[in-house]
Amino acid sequence: MNGILRFQSRENLTAKQNLKAFLSHAREVCLFQKIDWPEHIWDISDTIESKRLRNGSFAYFRSARDPLDQPSVIADPMKEPFCSFAKAAFSEIVRIKRPVEYRRFIYALQAIEQALIDLNKQTCITQVTDDVLNExxxxxxxxxxxxxHAGRTLEWIIREIINPAGVTPWPLLWRSPFPYLAPTRNDRVYASLRTQKLPEVQTILDLADIHQRSLDVRDRITTSFVSLAMFAPSRVSEILSLPVDCITRAQHDQTVLMGLRWKPVKGGSPITKFAPSTSFAEVASEAIHFLIKTGEKARQAAAWYEKNPDKLYLPDGFEYLRECDSITLWEFSRVIGKATPPEASHAFRRYGLERVGQTPQKLRFPVSDKANWAGLYSFKSAENWVLGQLPESFPIMRKESGITWSNALFVLPKNILRPDGETLDYIPEPTSISQITHQLGANPGGKTVFSRHGKVDADGQPRKISTHQFRHLLNTLAQSKYLNQSLIAFWSGRKNINQNAWYEHLPQEAFIEAYRKLNNQVPALPVAGPLKKKASSLASKNAITYDDALRSELGAIHVTRFGICRHDYALTPCPRDKDCINCGEHLFVKGEQRHLDEARVQLELHEKAVGQAHKAVEQSIGGAQRWLALNEPKLARWKQAVTLLTDPDTPNGTLISMPAPASSQTRTGLAHKMAQTKEHIAVEEID
Incomplete structure (x- = not known):
C-alpha cells in the first residue's frame, strides 16, 4: 500500500540486534487493537473481516506439530524466540499487504520453524539459511x-520482511521451487468435475417440493435462500447481504419488470438483475416477503440498538421495566422473545441473571403459574447479557457494502435455524454461511432440509447440495444457450470475463454444435489430423473460408462410446457399426478423460487378443491368421490414438481425427479399391 513505511535494517548492526529492533518496531506500529501480544491466539477482526460474520477473524500461532485442530485451543505453540518473530512478521504483513487469505502466511512461518527443529538448529530467525528454506x-x-501458493508466500516473506529487516546474517536469495500448474476447471475435459459442480435435477425438484409443502420455518428460510440463489447466479455472501428493500421495478414498453439489486463481492459493479419470467418474479418476491416478515421483530430490535447501543430493547407493553431495577424470568422471556421462561436453576449459567429477591405481583409472572411469588433478577444483568450478544462490529454487517443489521434481509431471530435452541425473536442474528450449508446437507450428524422430509439419493442417503452449485447451474444454462461471454460475466457479477471459464460445464460436443450453428459468434475450434487437411483442401477448391469448410465437414455431431462421430445418418447408415477406430469420420477430443480412458481399455484388450492370436498362429490353429490380419491393424490404430491423446504439445480441447485405414471393409470401399487396382493394371499394360 502507498504511504506505508517498512522497517529497514542497519548494516552496521548484527542480525540479533536488527531482530530486537524489528520486534520493537512491529509492536509500535501494530494495527490490531484487541490483541494481547504474549497470547498465541489473536483476535484480528478489527482489521480483517471474517466471511462468517459472527465468528470473527483469528490468527493462531500454533506449531506444525500441534496435534489439536480446535480453534480455541493451542496445545503446542511455536517455540521462542521464533514465535515472537512470527508475531511481529505477521503484524507487518497485515499492515503492509492487508491480505484476505492471511492464514497462508502463518503456514509459511510454521514451515520455517519446523525446518529449524528438523535440522537441529536454534528456533530463531537468525539461524535461517537456504538449507532451512529448502527444508x-x-x-x-x-x-x-x-x-x-505456499511457496510464493514463503518467497514473499523472505523478500519483503526478512531481507529488509536484516534479521539473518546475510540476505537470502532463495526462490520457490514449485512450478505453477494452471488449474483445469473446464468440465469439457474432466467429466467427473461436471458431476461434482452441477446439482442433480432431482435435488432441485425436491427443494421445490419442500418449499411448496413444508410449514417448518427452518425449511422455509432455507428454500427461500434457494429461491434467491436460483433467481440469478450469485455468491452465497451476496445473497446473505441483500438489503430488505432489494426489490426494484422498471418499466419496459407496456410491461413492469421486477428485479433485485445486488452488490458483487469480487470487484463487479453494482447491478440490478431482472427476473427472466413472471414465475421467477413471483417466487423471488414471495421468498423476500417471507424473510422480511420472519425477521421483522429482530430487525426492529436491531434498529433500536443502532440508536441506543447501551440500552435494552423493550417490546410494546414492557416499557415500564425501564424504571425498574429488577425483572422476572417471565418478563425476561418476553423481552428477548422467548416462548417459555428459562428455568430458575439455569438463569445465571445460561443468561448471567443475578438473583436479587422476589415479588408477589401477579402481573409480573403468568396467571397460569400457581406460585404466589416470582423470583426477581437484576435488570442490569439482563441488559448486559442481551447487549453482549451483539458483536463489536455492530451495527455494520458488511464493511464492503456498509449494510446495517436493521436493513439486512437475512438478519433473523437468534436460534431460528437451530434445532436444539428456542428462538429469541428480539435478539437479531445474521444468518451465516455455515447455517445455510448445514441445512442444505453439510451437517453430517444433524437434521437437514432433506432429512426432515425423507429426500434421499440412489444410495438411500439424505440428499445434499452446496450453495455454490446453484451458481454453477445457472452459468451452465447460460453457456448452453451460447450467450455472449460479457453478458454472462455481467449477469454473474464478475469483473473479468476470463472467470467464466471456471463455470463451463458443457461437454465438447455442445461447443462443436455452437461452432456449427453460430458462425463467428464463438471461437474457432482447434483441429489436428486429416480433418484439418481435408477442410483446408475443401476451402481452396471451393473458394470458401476454412471455417465454412470445417463446419460442413463436422456434419451432425453425436456422442459414441469411443468419442464423437461426425457421420450424417440422414445420408447413409453407419458403414462401420462399432468399428469407430477404423473410421475416418470418428473424432477424439484431447483432454477428454473418457475418450482417453476408453482408448486405453481398447488398447489393452487388443494387445492381449493379438498376443493370443500370435500363439494360435504358431500352433497352426485354423482361422488364426485371418483373425490376426484383421485385428493387428486395429491394435496399431489404438496405439496411435493413445499417443495422440497424450501428446503434451497438443492443447486440450483439440479435435483429433484419425487417417482413413489402408483397406476398407465396406462394400463401397472395396469397390473403390478394386477400381483403383484395375486402373493401375491398365496403366502398367499401356506402359
Missing amino acids: SADILKKRFQDPW
Missing part, C-alpha cells in the same frame, strides 16, 4: 497438494 519447502510440499 521448509519440503514441509510445504508434504502439507499441500499444490504447494505453489
Whole structure:
C-alpha cells in the first residue's frame, strides 16, 4: 500500500540486534487493537473481516506439530524466540499487504520453524539459511497438494520482511521451487468435475417440493435462500447481504419488470438483475416477503440498538421495566422473545441473571403459574447479557457494502435455524454461511432440509447440495444457450470475463454444435489430423473460408462410446457399426478423460487378443491368421490414438481425427479399391 513505511535494517548492526529492533518496531506500529501480544491466539477482526460474520477473524500461532485442530485451543505453540518473530512478521504483513487469505502466511512461518527443529538448529530467525528454506519447502510440499501458493508466500516473506529487516546474517536469495500448474476447471475435459459442480435435477425438484409443502420455518428460510440463489447466479455472501428493500421495478414498453439489486463481492459493479419470467418474479418476491416478515421483530430490535447501543430493547407493553431495577424470568422471556421462561436453576449459567429477591405481583409472572411469588433478577444483568450478544462490529454487517443489521434481509431471530435452541425473536442474528450449508446437507450428524422430509439419493442417503452449485447451474444454462461471454460475466457479477471459464460445464460436443450453428459468434475450434487437411483442401477448391469448410465437414455431431462421430445418418447408415477406430469420420477430443480412458481399455484388450492370436498362429490353429490380419491393424490404430491423446504439445480441447485405414471393409470401399487396382493394371499394360 502507498504511504506505508517498512522497517529497514542497519548494516552496521548484527542480525540479533536488527531482530530486537524489528520486534520493537512491529509492536509500535501494530494495527490490531484487541490483541494481547504474549497470547498465541489473536483476535484480528478489527482489521480483517471474517466471511462468517459472527465468528470473527483469528490468527493462531500454533506449531506444525500441534496435534489439536480446535480453534480455541493451542496445545503446542511455536517455540521462542521464533514465535515472537512470527508475531511481529505477521503484524507487518497485515499492515503492509492487508491480505484476505492471511492464514497462508502463518503456514509459511510454521514451515520455517519446523525446518529449524528438523535440522537441529536454534528456533530463531537468525539461524535461517537456504538449507532451512529448502527444508521448509519440503514441509510445504508434504502439507499441500499444490504447494505453489505456499511457496510464493514463503518467497514473499523472505523478500519483503526478512531481507529488509536484516534479521539473518546475510540476505537470502532463495526462490520457490514449485512450478505453477494452471488449474483445469473446464468440465469439457474432466467429466467427473461436471458431476461434482452441477446439482442433480432431482435435488432441485425436491427443494421445490419442500418449499411448496413444508410449514417448518427452518425449511422455509432455507428454500427461500434457494429461491434467491436460483433467481440469478450469485455468491452465497451476496445473497446473505441483500438489503430488505432489494426489490426494484422498471418499466419496459407496456410491461413492469421486477428485479433485485445486488452488490458483487469480487470487484463487479453494482447491478440490478431482472427476473427472466413472471414465475421467477413471483417466487423471488414471495421468498423476500417471507424473510422480511420472519425477521421483522429482530430487525426492529436491531434498529433500536443502532440508536441506543447501551440500552435494552423493550417490546410494546414492557416499557415500564425501564424504571425498574429488577425483572422476572417471565418478563425476561418476553423481552428477548422467548416462548417459555428459562428455568430458575439455569438463569445465571445460561443468561448471567443475578438473583436479587422476589415479588408477589401477579402481573409480573403468568396467571397460569400457581406460585404466589416470582423470583426477581437484576435488570442490569439482563441488559448486559442481551447487549453482549451483539458483536463489536455492530451495527455494520458488511464493511464492503456498509449494510446495517436493521436493513439486512437475512438478519433473523437468534436460534431460528437451530434445532436444539428456542428462538429469541428480539435478539437479531445474521444468518451465516455455515447455517445455510448445514441445512442444505453439510451437517453430517444433524437434521437437514432433506432429512426432515425423507429426500434421499440412489444410495438411500439424505440428499445434499452446496450453495455454490446453484451458481454453477445457472452459468451452465447460460453457456448452453451460447450467450455472449460479457453478458454472462455481467449477469454473474464478475469483473473479468476470463472467470467464466471456471463455470463451463458443457461437454465438447455442445461447443462443436455452437461452432456449427453460430458462425463467428464463438471461437474457432482447434483441429489436428486429416480433418484439418481435408477442410483446408475443401476451402481452396471451393473458394470458401476454412471455417465454412470445417463446419460442413463436422456434419451432425453425436456422442459414441469411443468419442464423437461426425457421420450424417440422414445420408447413409453407419458403414462401420462399432468399428469407430477404423473410421475416418470418428473424432477424439484431447483432454477428454473418457475418450482417453476408453482408448486405453481398447488398447489393452487388443494387445492381449493379438498376443493370443500370435500363439494360435504358431500352433497352426485354423482361422488364426485371418483373425490376426484383421485385428493387428486395429491394435496399431489404438496405439496411435493413445499417443495422440497424450501428446503434451497438443492443447486440450483439440479435435483429433484419425487417417482413413489402408483397406476398407465396406462394400463401397472395396469397390473403390478394386477400381483403383484395375486402373493401375491398365496403366502398367499401356506402359
